[in-house]
Amino acid sequence: MTYQTLSLQVDNHVAAIRLNRPDVRNAFNEAMIAEIAQAFREAGSDEAVRAIVLAAEGSAFCAGADLNWMKKMAGYTHEENRADAAQLAEMLRTIYACPKPVVAKVQGDCYAGGMGLVAACDIAVVAEHANFCLSEVKLGLIPATISPYVIKAMGENAARRYFLTAERFSAQEAHRIGFVHEVVAADALDASVDGIVKALVSNSPNAVREAKRLVHDVADAPLNDALIADTAQRIADIRSSEEGREGVRSFLEKRKPAWLG
Template structure:
């Protein structure tokens, strides 16, 4: 896989997707959007990849939209603007629906659309010095395409404040409102991400994939008879699956499951 704006590495069961435009604070343009969509689509199909880390090169994680791209958008027709925004929305959905667990490693400030990238990931680890900002209304815009993921991540109440005020907020505040799962010192960021990746890769890849779907499908649902049947059907199917049988057998036999190798 060759990319202009990303760096992709695969080591063992871990793939790392690194935003690699440090000269523009990893702001994204149409090329970055297309490449992120392609990278997560392709990595999602790799049987040997069990987890993906989304990282960034340089002092900033992502400054949102690239200024030159924004200048170009100023001359777009309504139809062109809609098509352009849809590409961004589809890219974020590709990350969100990726069958592999995705960990965001946020080493620097994250603004605007960059927060959509973070919120679309499953687990977010941030350095204590990081600042976040949903800055769109300062520019006369709204965070529309990123809103489904940001609202899920930080909750409606916090989103209402930060969508409207465009205040910059700290990683500590991001942790308090639920956007950030783990908050660490900058020099401990790599170690914490590695710890989480190790936990992910220790588990059944099939079960992790279905657990990710389970959270999406169950969140916000009423506990109805239909939901009970659905949950019972899911556990019945995975108990009979190859990895389900192997996982239980390896536990009872006090040995490693075969997905961990010999």
């Protein structure tokens, strides 16, 4: 597929999805939302891909909603607004539910809906000069569509503050509250992300996929007999899988597993 608002490249088992509207600080509109969802579906279903990096061109990672798109939304009916929001919600769920691990490479400021993009990823690395802001209430809005992912990432307590105040906060604060995993100097961003990606693609593709699903399913599940039985079933399934058996054999035989070629 040919993309207009982003690029998608696959190399050495890694899909790089780069937002490419730097002239508007990578703010998204209907076209970009649709293309992000499609790019993640494409990369997620590609058997050659073992990890995905979400990055952006220009000085900002994502400024949230495009102003022209917001002007158009101001004239929408309630039903049109709901349909529009559903498209954004589905895009975020596509990233979150992608079977491949997703790393957000945040090189610049990340505001409003852009924070939803980062929160939907599995791992987030950010340049130390970047700032964050959940600015919706300044405009009389709320960060509703992104809230399931942002609250999971930063926690309820931090969300109470930043959803309500719309304060801008630093990369260091984003790290302190758990919204991002690592803050690095701008000139170290590439190397840091490359190191994480190298670790991801070195692991069993099937085990990584199942481990991601495990976190999603167990994080909010009650600790009861059903959960215990489910986790026992999962380890039994993975032990008897082809890659599970190969991984154990290669370890005992002191050789590289087959998925490393």
